[in-house]
Amino acid sequence: MLARYSRPEMAKIWTDESKYGAWLKVEIAVTNAWAKLGVVPQEDAEKIAKNASFTAERVAEMEEVTHHDVVAFTRTVSESLGEEKKWVHYGLTSTDVVDTAQGYLLKQADQILRQDLEELKETIKQMALKYKNTVMIGRTHGVQAEPMTFGLKMCRWYTEIQRDIERFEHATAGVECGEISGAVGTYANVPPEVEKSVTEELGLNRQPVTSQVLPRDLHAEYIATLGLIATSLEEFATEIRGLQRSEIHEVEEHFNPGQKGSSAMPHKRNPIGSENICGMARVLRGNIVTAYENVALWHERDISHSSAERVILPDSTIGLDYMLHRFNKILSSLDVFPETMKENMNKTYGLIYSQRLLLKLINTGMSREKAYDMVQKLTAKSWNEHVQFRELVDQSEIADILPKAEIDDAFDYSYHLRHLDEIYRQVGIE
Numbered sequence: 001m002l003a004r005y006s007r008p009e010m011a012k013i014w015t016d017e018s019k020y021g022a023w024l025k026v027e028i029a030v031t032n033a034w035a036k037l038g039v040v041p042q043e044d045a046e047k048i049a050k051n052a053s054f055t056a057e058r059v060a061e062m063e064e065v066t067h068h069d070v071v072a073f074t075r076t077v078s079e080s081l082g083e084e085k086k087w088v089h090y091g092l093t094s095t096d097v098v099d100t101a102q103g104y105l106l107k108q109a110d111q112i113l114r115q116d117l118e119e120l121k122e123t124i125k126q127m128a129l130k131y132k133n134t135v136m137i138g139r140t141h142g143v144q145a146e147p148m149t150f151g152l153k154m155c156r157w158y159t160e161i162q163r164d165i166e167r168f169e170h171a172t173a174g175v176e177c178g179e180i181s182g183a184v185g186t187y188a189n190v191p192p193e194v195e196k197s198v199t200e201e202l203g204l205n206r207q208p209v210t211s212q213v214l215p216r217d218l219h220a221e222y223i224a225t226l227g228l229i230a231t232s233l234e235e236f237a238t239e240i241r242g243l244q245r246s247e248i249h250e251v252e253e254h255f256n257p258g259q260k261g262s263s264a265m266p267h268k269r270n271p272i273g274s275e276n277i278c279g280m281a282r283v284l285r286g287n288i289v290t291a292y293e294n295v296a297l298w299h300e301r302d303i304s305h306s307s308a309e310r311v312i313l314p315d316s317t318i319g320l321d322y323m324l325h326r327f328n329k330i331l332s333s334l335d336v337f338p339e340t341m342k343e344n345m346n347k348t349y350g351l352i353y354s355q356r357l358l359l360k361l362i363n364t365g366m367s368r369e370k371a372y373d374m375v376q377k378l379t380a381k382s383w384n385e386h387v388q389f390r391e392l393v394d395q396s397e398i399a400d401i402l403p404k405a406e407i408d409d410a411f412d413y414s415y416h417l418r419h420l421d422e423i424y425r426q427v428g429i430e
Contacts, residue, residue: 001319001322005322013108013314020059022102023098026104029197029198030198037194044083058076099214102309102313103177112317114165116320120328123328132152135413145352146353146416148416157232160235171222171225177218178205184300211299212301215295216294219309220294226317227287234278237327241278249340273330360406375398
């Protein structure tokens, strides 16, 4: 991932030094497991744990010769050891180390993403509480529909983030796994006890059966979940972009002193952060295709997935971490304009109350068809001639059918907000 879209803590997980460090942890854990079984002398296991080391530079030099990164790594580690080096990688195949270490690295990345998600969830919750009664117009098809509140919009986002977190927890359990099962997954040269010991030491899960690799449907689900979280952020960011349009201007990304919106037009204040989120979501969704294509490998294993995962796993975790952090910052500093929200409700001449009026006519015993046609005729005249809908209603036969108090009630936006408390309870925000 480009440095521009990387945060240091997450990016550090995916460096060569971190990767080789995880490989070494696996190798040491395996040696410890063999020592518990009495295969490796305890003294040798302790020497390996204490003295085994590497440099990424030396691994790179060795790989120029071996053209095999794991062999280059194990030989580099062996250079730091004495006779006990014979136990390094004992009974293992490359993917035993690589997949287990990858699960270990993903567990670290997931912890950062988990914290990001919880922080964003809390920000959305606070926005929901703050703007619970901030009335605004709800829109369908981009057109004004009926009154709602900005807090209610936040409630919907809150429940979506909750679902994202639930999906995330399920998916992470699948990739935070280790496997030490040998060349084709039979445990022929390394018994299940070693795998159990290693995964326990590293805090990883196990799969009931593997081949030489962990099943890649697990990783496909994981990348798809990250892509879906990114898509949620895109949905939220798209809403901010829409509401920041000059013709609406109900919210605005906070514009700092000295910030510039355009190299040409000094007046511009653009929703660049939200646009950035939308662009990054496209990248993460693109990685889903690669992850799905990684599932089908030849027989017990090939490495067609390996090169792709070197790109999509770091890029997806780093990218989503950046997106979550940036969107949380956008939302927590968002400028919200309640008065503009109220003003915008009046831009359609009161037509937003047409359904309420329709229902009141039906309640008098009038057929739905007759009531609908009666109201729609007036809404068309109001919109076409830029006349207040209420004025036309008062001058129509509706005024003879409904008492003034009933018509007043039909044009009261508070009616539309009467279930807010119940919705908030359902959402779990009190």
